[in-house]
Amino acid sequence: xxxxxxxPLVYKYxxxxxxxxxxxxxxxxxxxxxxxxxxxxxxxAPLLAELQQRYQKKTNAQILLRWALxxxxxxxxxxxxxxxxxxxxxxxxxxxxxxxxxxxxxxxDSVDEEERNLYEKDWGxxxxxxxxxxxxxxxxxxxxxxxxxxxxDDYEEDEEEEDEEEEEEEEEEEEDEExxxxxxx
Numbered sequence: 441x442x443x444x445x446x447x448p449l450v451y452k453y454x455x456x457x458x459x460x461x462x463x464x465x466x467x468x469x470x471x472x473x474x475x476x477x478x479x480x481x482x483x484x485a486p487l488l489a490e491l492q493q494r495y496q497k498k499t500n501a502q503i504l505l506r507w508a509l510x511x512x513x514x515x516x517x518x519x520x521x522x523x524x525x526x527x528x529x530x531x532x533x534x535x536x537x538x539x540x541x542x543x544x545x546x547x548x549d550s551v552d553e554e555e556r557n558l559y560e561k562d563w564g565x566x567x568x569x570x571x572x573x574x575x576x577x578x579x580x581x582x583x584x585x586x587x588x589x590x591x592x593d594d595y596e597e598d599e600e601e602e603d604e605e606e607e608e609e610e611e612e613e614e615e616d617e618e619x620x621x622x623x624x625x
Contacts, residue, residue, distance in 0.1 A: 446470030446513055447504060448544040449481070449551055458511075470513040474501050487547055495534055499527060506531050507544045 442461050444454065446468060451458075461468055475481040482488070488500040495503060501517070501524070508515045509531060517528045536544070
């Protein structure tokens with residue numbers, strides 16, 4: 441399981457990571473699915489108002505959570521209010537159309553990058569930005585790192601080189617000790 445901020449505003453930005461996880465059978469656990477409760481996104485966004493008209497008797501929160509479920513994301517909506525907890529569980533009596541899923545998928549394209557990353561807005565840091573390079577297999581961090589699949593031959597060669605270097609160091613230490621003993625005589 442890879443737990444990351446996931447809502448329509450960051451969906452396309454996170455798509456390479458999502459696809460990587462899917463290829464490697466890693467589930468995405470979405471936090472921030474309700475856009476951290478920001479009223480400008482959750483309550484007054486024109487796209488959600490349009491969708492709410494289409495899916496009457498469904499709240500914006502239910503539409504966003506349903507979007508996440510239809511992408512096979514594991515969701516963990518938070519609320520301290522029993523009515524909202526119940527509301528957030530009522531997601532299985534409707535389905536978003538493909539057209540509406542695409543609209544939500546594309547929503548982030550119309551929002552400035554600084555605005556769409558809500559976790560960073562709240563905390564001034566987003567762990568996924570730092571981790572993305574590692575998760576996607578960026579090898580600049582470690583010379584022999586090749587993502588999640590190691591080339592066994594390279595790994596074995598590296599171990600052999602390390603063993604040879606250790607042997608050379610031990611020989612040098614022994615020679616130094618002999619030199620010190622001879623100097624004492």
